[in-house]
Amino acid sequence: MANAQPLLSVRGVSKAFLGVSALESVDFTLKAGEVHALLGENGAGKSTLIKIITGAYRRDEGEVLLEGTPIHPRDVVDAQKLGIGTVYQEVNLLTNLTVAENLFLGRQPKRFGLTDIREMNRRSRAILDTYGLDIDVTAPLTNFSVAIQQVVAIARAVDISGKVLVLDEPTASLDAHEVKMLFAVVRQLRERGMGIIFISHFLDQVYEIADTITVLRNGRLIDTVPVPGLDRLKLVSMMLGRQxxxxxxxxxxxxxxxxxxxxxxxxxxxxxxxxxxxxxxxxxxxxxxxxxxxxxxxxxxxxxxxxxxxxxxxxxxxxxxxxxxxxxxxxxxxFAFCPEDRKTDGIISDLSVRENIIFALQAQRGWMRPLARSEQEALADRYIAALDIRTSDREKPIKFLSGGNQQKVLLARWLATNPxxxxxxxxxxxxDVGAHAEIIRLIIDLCxxxxxxxxxxxxxxxxxxxxxxxxxxxxxxxxxxxxxxxxxxxxxxxxxxxxxxxxxxx
Amino acid sequence: MKNSKYLPLMATFVVFVLAYIICISVFPNMLSTRVAGNLLTDNAFLGITAVGMTFVILSGGIDLSVGSVIAFTGVFLSVVLRDTSIHPLVAFAMVLVLTTAFGAAMGGVIFFLDMPPFIVTLAGMFLARGISYLLTTDSVPITHPFYSTLQDIFIRMPGNGRLTLIAIIMLVVFAVGIVLAQRTRFGTYVYALGGNLTSAQLMGVPVAKTTIGIYALSGFLAGLSGIVFSLYTSAGYSLAAVGVELDAIAAVVIGGTLLTGGYGFVAGTFLGICIQGLIQTYIVFDGTLSSWWTKIVIGLLLFGFIALQRGLMWMSERSARNKRHASAAQPSSA
Known part of the structure; x- marks a missing residue:
């Protein structure tokens, strides 16, 4: 066992986006017949690593070996052909097509140049049979529950790729009963000798299904440890980092x-x-x-x-x-609410700092009673000073501000409504660290x-x-x-x- | 549950049968192969282009250029046949190459520049119409003897009805369209694009090729429809076929195809064409009604079908939710 060649091995892989490092020299080894959980909080680099393995991103440095051969998947489809299949949380299948069409899309059996629907349905039934799933393969996928759609997605990925299966939060929208069914399928695939990468936020599930755990934090590998005997507290502190x-x-x-x-x-x-x-x-x-x-x-x-x-x-x-x-x-x-993802849920990037600050207050007053320009300016200036928002002037589009200052503008927007x-x-x-401390001071001050x-x-x-x-x-x-x-x-x-x-x- | 996919199609069929029964009960003469033959002949050009439109809408797109392309085809043929000695068959081939390339180019712009099909084909609509004006602003009659030969081809049906060449062409186009949609990879890819573009991409659907193929097909069928229209009218006129794209869209939607793509059948579009034809025939038989009643009834039908589609989607969403809750409530005995 010790000298058995790993199924997939990632060595020293790094990736940066616009100069910001997302993954730094990470190693990851997946053996055949193993369920390997990949854990980490937001920004840990999990999804970057997965995207590099599945061909969605190109790595900047390092190598990825599949059965000892270096691979350079160009895209997701290329990675599938090499043997690496992925199933995402929101099942990426086509719910308007039949189960059989989903299993065979792009590789339908043909007869006289036309799709042989009967053969396709027969083979689909045979495939799903191995998973203990007896469903009507000619019905559109939308008729089935998310759990069954997951299994169909897994069946497709395994049938096309067959070596490595990446499960990206497959259980996030399943109930306990459905998770059981999914795990039965995963265990069966493990016995068939596939390597399975399992990503989940549910620690109980990780303990239940995984053989090995790799923890990433801030783009770095923290550790790879076997599950049996792993202390939960130790795992959590690995994920969160001890202050x-x-x-x-x-x-x-x-x-x-x-x-x-x-x-x-x-x-x-x-x-x-x-x-x-x-x-x-x-x-x-x-x-x-x-x-x-x-x-x-x-x-x-x-x-x-x-x-x-x-x-x-x-x-x-x-x-x-x-x-x-x-x-x-x-x-x-x-009430006021500053959401987590300010890029998509908060700032309106092309509007100026002033416009972003008065936004919620104006919405509260109703658009029929516009704030006078002088009031807007006074308000913006007051909050720019009070929260120490670093901007050359209040009419600058907010997209040119740093993350910390954007966050302060968002805070100002809600504080202006006097919540x-x-x-x-x-x-x-x-x-950044400086802005960090200021936000904390502000929280205490407001309180x-x-x-x-x-x-x-x-x-x-x-x-x-x-x-x-x-x-x-x-x-x-x-x-x-x-x-x-x-x-x-x-x-x-x-x-x-x-x-x-x-x-x-x- | 499985039949929910076919429900809009069945609704269309029921509407068609009801409409036919009403027509016959008022005008018993309408139950004849002669009327049926005329209905197919009169709507042949619309039917052909509606097949192309079905593919476009199934993929989640729209093609507003087809009416203008039909006019362009007619003008091109009439001018070429008037000014040169090129044989009509060669002219047909030339114009089909042109319109197919035109459609493919629009598909390319839609995919590579990531532009909404509505805007791209709107531009195509103005462009094709403009080029027709450039060729001639007159209505140019087509007097080539080969045209008369083609116009005289028909199959006599029992009951003395005539199935003309252009009606036959339309029926063949529908038959080929049904096979293309249901039994080929291209057809499945079209449904895939309409279902979910991201998923289709991740599942390895050649999105670029398929998008270009869909609009090329629509362009080709608009060209073929233009040839049929020139056979039907024996003329080419740059102001012809204004608004035909909208009639085609109406036929597709009444035929049960979901405007947002992914669900529908080419056969449904055929029924949609027949329903529109029936209404027109009814008005002709009546003789006192304004022909605008066609538009009014089509408008009402469209509203009805859109409401039906919305209702079906709402129902299936609700049943999916109920199913989830039911399975959640199940004891985890398995």
Whole structure:
């Protein structure tokens, strides 16, 4: 076994985008008959590595060997032909075509120059039979559940490629029953000697199916370890990185803890997004949400802000129940929300700093009552000064500002509406160290002036620094609520790493 | 559930049968092969170009240029046959090469410049119409003896109806279109593009080749339709066939093809053409109705079919959701 040639080996692969390094000299080895989980938080380089292996990106440096031969896939189709198939989270099949057509698209059997539909259906049934799937292959794919579509996608990938199978978050939209079915298929493929790369945010599932785990963080390889005997806490700390400095905590005025909550969630939840949870947020309080990517953090914020509609529970604001069915209603209640991905959900890149700042306030007033230009300018200037937004002038298009300054403009946009309750989703992602500290100072400052804040962050040290309370989410469930002295990065990581049963008890 | 794919097609068929029953009950004379033969002859050019339009719409695109290409074809033929001694068959070949290349060029622009088909074919529409004006602004009669020969070809059907050459051409085009859509890789690729472009690309569909092929096919069939139109009218006129692209789109949609692409059948388009033809025939038989009633009824039918499609999609989404919930509620016994 020791000298058996690895199925796929990645050596010293690096990739940079516009000078920003996304992957630095990463090694990765996949053996035949192995399920190898690839773990890491956002920006760890997982998807970059996968895209290099599957031909979607070209590597800058390093080599990829398939069965000992260097490969240079030109595109996804080329990688498929070489033997590397991929199945994505949103199944990339064609739901308007039949199951058989999906399995054989581009390689339909022919007879007299025409597609031999009967032969195609017969072979499709034979293929799906090996997966224990007995379905009508002549029906359009849209008639079947996502889980079955996943299996069809896997069957196609295996049938075309047959050596390496990449499963990119295949279980994200499946329920427990469907995950079982999928895992049975994965185990069967492992027995057939395929190499399977498995990407998931669900640690329980990783422990259940994977033989080996490779952890990436910030584009670097952290470690490759066998699953048996791997301590969960160790795994989580590998993924998140342990903060070196001791936790610095803000002292909290004991009076706030006793005041009436401004926002109360009671059994608020949405199936498939986040399980029902209770939460109170008081004025002058920062509530932090911790958890791994995909644990339901953003989903929770979206429920509170009316972007997604809950299917259970209630929200009350200052004691009165509110029907939060749209962001407009949330804004009317004095809510504000800075989303995680400012590029797609936040800034309007061609508009100026001034226009971006007044945007939410203008929307709140209605377009029939425009802000006077002088008011707009005064407002923009005030926030540029207050938040120290570095821009040569307020009419500069926001796309020319750095990430940190764009983030501050977004904050200014919401602060201009004078909110009672501010939700920040990853406010410090992708901004430089100096701006980072300023944003944190601003969060503390807003809180001390009596605003209620809900902050989502992957930076645990930062969260510990400013939160009055922290709730920990895992696998779309709230597993723990930490207050006072319990708040520490250690406690958060323990809560994330805890098993299902102990987690619920905590 | 499986039949939901065929539901719009069946709805079209039901509408057609109902329309026919109404027509016959008012005018029993309409139940004759003579009327049927005339209906096919009168709509032959529209039917041919509608087959091309079906492929375009199935792929999620649109081709607004076909009416202008039909006019261009007629003008080109009439001018060439008037001013030169080229045989009509050679002229046919020349014009088909031109219109196919024109369609392929539009397909190329759509794919390589990543432009919306609506804008590209709108430009194509102006271009083809403009070139027709450039050739001549008059209505030029075609008097070549070969034309009379072609116009006299027909098959006598039982009941004394005539199946003319151009009606036969249309029927052949529909038959070939059905086989092309259902039984070839190209056909499946067309459906694939209409289903989801990203997925199609990831599954290895040659998107460039297919896109160019689709618009080349539409251009070729618009050219063929122009030849048939010149046989039908014995003339070429740069103002002819204005708005035919819209009639073709209407026939495709009434035929049950989803405007957003991915779902539909060439056979449905044939029924769509027949429904439009029936309405026209009814108005001719009645004699007192304004011919604009055709447009009114077509408009209402279009609304009806769009509502039907929306309703079907809504229903299938809902049933998919229910299925998910049902499976989630199942005990995990397996």
């Amino acid at each position: 070196l400095e001791s936790d610095i905590k803000r002292t909290i005025d004991p009076n706030t803890a006793r005041s009436e909550p401004l926002v109360s969630l009671r059994q608020l939840g949405k199936r498939g997004n986040i399980d029902p949870l209770d939460l109170d947020i008081r004025q002058g309080e920062v509530v932090g949400i911790a958890g791994l990517l995909g644990s339901g953090r953003t989903e929770t914020a979206q429920l509170v802000f009316g972007i997604e509609r809950p299917d259970s529970g209630t929200i009350s604001v200052a004691g009165k129940p509110v029907n939060m069915t749209s962001p407009r209603k949330a804004i009317a209640q004095g 009672r309750f501010l939700i920040l989703d990853e406010p410090t992602r992708g901004i 001390e002036r009596g605003m209620a804040l809900l902050v989502i962050s992957s930076e645990l040290g930062e969260l510990v620094g400013y939160s009055s309370r922290i709730i920990v989410l895992r696998d779309r469930k709230m597993v723990s609520e930490l207050t006072g002295d319990e708040i520490s990065t250690d406690q958060i990581m323990k809560a994330i790493a805890s098993h299902g049963a102990t987690g619920e008890a905590a």
